[in-house]
Amino acid sequence: MLGDIEENRVFRSKKELMTCLSIMSMRKKFQYKVFKSNTSFIVVRCVHPSCSWRVRANKLIENFKTTRRRQATSWVVGECIKRRFINPGRVFRPRDVMDDMKQRYGVELSYSVAWRGRECAYENLRLGTPEQSYNLLPGYLHMLMQTNPGSVVNLEVTDGNKFQYLFIAFAASIQGFSYCRPVISIDATHLKGK
Secondary structure (H helix, E strand, O other), rough: OOOOOOOOOOOHHHHHHHHHHHHHHHHHOOOOEEEEEEEOOEEEEOOOOOOEEEEEEEEEEOEEEOOOOOOHHHHHHHHHHHHHHOOOOOOHHHHHHHHHHHHHHHHOOOOHHHHOOOOOHHHHOOOEEEEEEEHHHHHHEEEEHHOOOEEEEEEEEOOOEEEEEEEOOOHHHHHOOOOOOOOOOOOOOOOOOO
């Protein structure tokens, strides 16, 4: 995906093509602008008036195919840095994004672009927004019940289909409760006296 643009190269999506163009322009230190774009084709040209470089890509059935400034937008930065989030314990701050992009691509970013790029990378790694992740819960709970018979699950949503709460008790935990000692727990009460 990160190679140069060449004639007859096929991309899975317009976004993949634009990412590859942006990364190539950062590596080769030139700028381009989108001349024409719609859902079925895109034409980009070099911003320098004397340069004849251009790329035209047409949509195939579900892919984009190429036929002959530095575009460091936040989603391109996110694509470039998302592989850096392999270690979940590492905190990758916007300043780290700025330093990384400067070192790897020679591009100086503003703090806001670095921050938005980091957020795009997080969103790509999470496979969407938190709202989209909540939509995966019913399928997860179904599989949990299939693989852990005897478990108890309860997903409550509001009338507008918004998440309210989730209760999960695994069958192994339920069976283990019978071996626990009874405990009296008092919460949010002030005890006075002896």
